[in-house]
Amino acid sequence: xxxxxxxxxPCPGGLQTNGERGLGIDASSYLALMKSVGDHGGxxxxxxxxxxxxxxxxxxxNAILSSYAKVGHLEDARRLFDEMPEKRxxxxxxxxxxxxxxxxxxERARELFNAMPGKNVISWTAMVAGSAxxxxxxxxxxxxxxxxxxxxxxxxxxxxxxxxxxxxDEALKLFDEMxxxxxxxDDTTWVTVISSCTARGDxxxxxxxxxxxxxxxxxxxxxxxxKTALLNMYAKCGNITKARWIFDxxxxxxxxxTWNAMISAYCKEGDLASARELFDMxxxxxxxxxxxxxxxxxxxxxxxxxxxxxxxxxMVSVEAGVLMKPDEVTITSVLSACGHLGAxxxxxxxxxxxxxxxxxxxxxxYNSMLFMYSRCGSMDEARRVFHKVMEVKDVVxxxxxxxxxxxxxxxxxxxxxxxxxxxxxxxPNRVTYIGVLTACSHAGLIEEGWRVFGSIREPAVDHxxxxxDLLGRVGELKKAELLIREMPMEPHSGVYGSLLNACRIHRRxxxxxxxxxxxxxxxxxxxxxxxxxSNLYASVGSWGDVDRVRELMRGRGVKKTTALxxxxxxxxxxxxxxxxxxxxxxxxxxxxxxxxxTRMRRAGYMVDDSCSLRDVGxxxxxxxxxxxxxxxxxxxxxxxSEVGSAIRVVKNLRLCSDCHTAIKMIxxxxxxxxxxxxxxxFHHFVEGKCSCNNYW
DNA sequence: GTAGGGTTAG
Numbered sequence: 084x085x086x087x088x089x090x091x092x093p094c095p096g097g098l099q100t101n102g103e104r105g106l107g108i109d110a111s112s113y114l115a116l117m118k119s120v121g122d123h124g125g126x127x128x129x130x131x132x133x134x135x136x137x138x139x140x141x142x143x144x145n146a147i148l149s150s151y152a153k154v155g156h157l158e159d160a161r162r163l164f165d166e167m168p169e170k171r172x173x174x175x176x177x178x179x180x181x182x183x184x185x186x187x188x189x190e191r192a193r194e195l196f197n198a199m200p201g202k203n204v205i206s207w208t209a210m211v212a213g214s215a216x217x218x219x220x221x222x223x224x225x226x227x228x229x230x231x232x233x234x235x236x237x238x239x240x241x242x243x244x245x246x247x248x249x250x251x252d253e254a255l256k257l258f259d260e261m262x263x264x265x266x267x268x269d270d271t272t273w274v275t276v277i278s279s280c281t282a283r284g285d286x287x288x289x290x291x292x293x294x295x296x297x298x299x300x301x302x303x304x305x306x307x308x309x310k311t312a313l314l315n316m317y318a319k320c321g322n323i324t325k326a327r328w329i330f331d332x333x334x335x336x337x338x339x340x341t342w343n344a345m346i347s348a349y350c351k352e353g354d355l356a357s358a359r360e361l362f363d364m365x366x367x368x369x370x371x372x373x374x375x376x377x378x379x380x381x382x383x384x385x386x387x388x389x390x391x392x393x394x395x396x397x398m399v400s401v402e403a404g405v406l407m408k409p410d411e412v413t414i415t416s417v418l419s420a421c422g423h424l425g426a427x428x429x430x431x432x433x434x435x436x437x438x439x440x441x442x443x444x445x446x447x448x449y450n451s452m453l454f455m456y457s458r459c460g461s462m463d464e465a466r467r468v469f470h471k472v473m474e475v476k477d478v479v480x481x482x483x484x485x486x487x488x489x490x491x492x493x494x495x496x497x498x499x500x501x502x503x504x505x506x507x508x509x510x511p512n513r514v515t516y517i518g519v520l521t522a523c524s525h526a527g528l529i530e531e532g533w534r535v536f537g538s539i540r541e542p543a544v545d546h547x548x549x550x551x552d553l554l555g556r557v558g559e560l561k562k563a564e565l566l567i568r569e570m571p572m573e574p575h576s577g578v579y580g581s582l583l584n585a586c587r588i589h590r591r592x593x594x595x596x597x598x599x600x601x602x603x604x605x606x607x608x609x610x611x612x613x614x615x616x617s618n619l620y621a622s623v624g625s626w627g628d629v630d631r632v633r634e635l636m637r638g639r640g641v642k643k644t645t646a647l648x649x650x651x652x653x654x655x656x657x658x659x660x661x662x663x664x665x666x667x668x669x670x671x672x673x674x675x676x677x678x679x680x681t682r683m684r685r686a687g688y689m690v691d692d693s694c695s696l697r698d699v700g701x702x703x704x705x706x707x708x709x710x711x712x713x714x715x716x717x718x719x720x721x722x723x724s725e726v727g728s729a730i731r732v733v734k735n736l737r738l739c740s741d742c743h744t745a746i747k748m749i750x751x752x753x754x755x756x757x758x759x760x761x762x763x764x765f766h767h768f769v770e771g772k773c774s775c776n777n778y779w
Numbered sequence: 780g781t782a783g784g785g786t787t788a789g
Contacts, residue, residue, distance in 0.1 A: 111780065145781040177782035208783040239784035246785095274785045311786045343787040350788095376788040383789085415789045447789055 111142075122150040145174045152182025177205050184213030204230065208237045215244025235269050242275045251279040255288075270306050277312040286320035289313075307336045311344055318348030343373045350381025355390075372410050380416045388420035389656065392429055408440075411448045418451040422458035425733035425760055426651045430455040449473045450480050457487025460731055460758040460765055478509050485518035491765045492774050494526025501535070513543055520549035525764070525775065527557050544570070548577035555585020560594060576605045576612075583612065587619040595619045610636065610644045611736075618739070646736040648712035650720045659716045662709025668722060675718045676710065683748045711742050713759060721753060729756040737761050747771050 151160035183192035207230035214223035245254035280289035318326040349358035382391035421430035456465035523532035554563035586595030620628035751771030767774040
C-alpha cells in the first residue's frame with residue numbers, strides 16, 4: 084500500500100530535504116504508524132520514510148531495521164545496519180543479532196555479538212535466548228553465567244530456555260537461585276515456573292511456591308498469561324473444575340490461547356462434547372491453527388478417527404469462512420487417524436495434500452505417515468518412507484516400523500531393524516522389544532525370540548506376555564506355563580490372554596480353562612476373554628460349554644462387543660456387522676456370496692457358512708448362523724473395486740478360522756490379493772495362501 | 780520514543 088503510494092505519487096523534491104516536517108508527517112508519527120501496521124507493514128513504511136529523509140532518525144531507522152530482521156529480510160536489515168556506522172546505536176546491533184537468531188543464523192549472530200562494542204544487558208540476553216531457542220542450552224548457560232549484569236528478563240530467558248527444552252527440574256532449580264539472589268519474579272517468571280510444574284505433573288508444588296512467595300492464585304491482579312498457565316496446570320493435573328473456574332473468571336480477557344487450553348483440557352479428559360461445545364462457541368476469528376489442531380487431536384486420541392478426518396475437511400473447506408492453513412501438527416494427527424481406521428484412500432489423499440500444499444513435515448509427521456502406511460497394510464510404502472524419505476529417525480520411527488512388520492509377520496526384517504538401530508546409536512526401549520518379540524511370535528522365530536528376550540536388561544511384564552505368546556503359538560505350552568510360574572512379577576491379563584489364545588489355537592481345553600479362570604478374576608467385564616474361551620470350546624465341538632460361557636456372560640452382565648468389518652471405498656468407510664442387510668448393495672453382496680460358496684463347494688472345499696466358531700456375543704442361537712461381517716465386506720469390495728487391485732478389510736475382532744479358510748478360497752477363486760486386518764494382525768491372502776502360516 | 784523473556788496442539 085505504501086510502496087504503491089510512493090511510485091504513483093512521487094514526493095515533491097522540496098519536501099524530501101525538509102526531513103523534519105515533510106507533509107506534516109514526522110518521525111514519531113512514522114513510529115506510531117509502524118506500531119499499528121506491524122512488522123510486515125513496517126517494511127513498506129521504509130521506502131516512504133526514506134523519501135522524506137526520515138531515515139536519518141535513529142529511532143525510526145531502528146524500527147525499520149527491526150521489522151526487516153523480524154520478517155526475515157536479513158540482507159535488507161544488514162544494508163541499513165551497514166549504511167551509517169556513525170549513527171549506529173546499541174539497539175541496531177541488538178536488533179540485528181536477534182534477527183540472526185530468529186532465522187537460525189547462529190554464527191552470524193555470534194560474529195556480530197563478538198564484534199559489538201559496548202554490549203549491554205539486552206545484547207547478552209539476546210544471546211542467552213537465541214542459544215536456548217536453538218536447543219543449545221550449554222551455550223545459553225555460558226552467556227548467562229558470563230554476563231556482567233543481569234535483570235529479570237535475563238533470568239526469564241534462561242528459565243524459559245530450560246523449560247522449552249524439557250529441563251523442568253533445571254528451570255525450577257534456577258528459579259530457586261533467582262529468588263535467593265534477590266531477584267523478584269515477575270509475571271513472565273511465574274508463567275515459566277507454573278508451566279514447569281505442569282510438565283512435571285506437580286500442581287501442588289506450584290501452589291506451594293506461590294503461597295510461599297505471597298502470591299495468591301485467586302488474586303485479581305494476575306495477568307491473563309499467568310492465569311492461562313494456571314488453567315493449563317489444573318487441566319493437565321486433572322482438576323478440570325478449577326481449570327474451568329479460571330476460564331470463566333477470565334471472561335472477556337480470554338485469549339485464543341485460553342480457549343485452546345480449555346479445549347484441550349476437555350479433550351484430555353475424554354469429554355469431547357464439552358470440548359466441541361467450546362470450539363463451536365469460540366469466535367471464528369479467534370480460532371487459530373492450534374484451536375483446530377487441539378480439537379482434531381482430541382478426536383484422534385479418543386478413538387474418534389472419523390470425526391477427526393471430518394473436522395479436517397471442515398478446516399480446509401471454503402465454507403468454514405476463515406481460511407485456515409493446516410500445519411505439520413494437523414497432518415500428523417489426521418494421518419494417525421487414517422492409520423487407526425486403516426483408511427488407505429484417505430491416507431494417500433492426505434499425503435497428496437501435503438505435497439500439493441508444500442507442508443513441511445517434521446519427524447512426528449513422518450512417523451505418523453509410517454504408521455498410516457503400515458496400519459493400512461502397505462509395508463512397501465512404509466519401507467520407502469523409512470529408508471528413502473526420512474533423513475532423521477528416532478526410536479519412535481523404528482518402533483513404528485518394527486510394530487508394523489510384526490503385524491505383517493515379517494519377523495526377520497524386524498530383527499534386522501533392531502540391530503540396525505543399535506548400530507546407529509538409537510537405544511531400543513520397552514516398546515521396541517514388544518514389537519520385536521511380537522514379530523518373532525508371528526513368524527514362529529522361537530530361537531531368535533529367546534535370544535532377544537535374554538538381551539533385555541530388565542524385562543517388563545509385557546515382554547513376558549510376548550514370550551508366552553511366542554511359546555504358546557508354536558505349541559510349547561509347557562514352557563509357556565513354566566515361564567509364567569517363574570516370572571519375577573505378578574502376571575497381568577495380557578500374560579493369561581496369550582496363554583488362552585495359544586490354547587485356542589492348539590485346542591488345549593484343560594489349560595485354557597485355567598487361563599480363563601484367571602482372566603475372569605482379573606477383568607470380569609472383558610468380553611474378549613469369554614469369546615476366546617467359547618471359541619476354544621467350539622473348536623472341539625463342546626457346544627454345551629459354549630452355551631455355558633454365554634450364560635456366564637449374561638449372568639455377569641458382560642456387554643457383547645459387536646464384530647465390525649469395514650472397507651474403504653471412494654473416500655467412504657463402509658461398515659458391516661454379521662448378517663448385515665442395511666447396505667445399499669445388499670442384494671448384490673449376497674448374490675455374490677452365494678455364488679462364491681457354490682464355487683468353493685464345487686472345488687471340493689467344505690465351507691461352513693455358519694462359522695462353527697460361534698460368536699458368543701449373539702443373543703439368539705439362530706443369529707449365530709448369520710454370515711460373518713468380513714465376508715460381507717469382502718464381497719462388497721469385490722463388487723466395487725478395480726480388478727487387479729488389492730482388497731483391504733479391517734475387522735475389529737478376531738477373524739474366525741472358518742472365515743480364514745473361506746477368504747483363502749476367495750483369494751484363489753477370484754485371483755485377488757486380500758488384506759485383512761484383525762485387531763493388530765494382518766493377513767495377506769494370495770492365491771489361496773495366507774501370510775500368517777500356522778502361527779495365527 | 781528504539782533492542783532481550785511468556786501461555787495452547789501431535
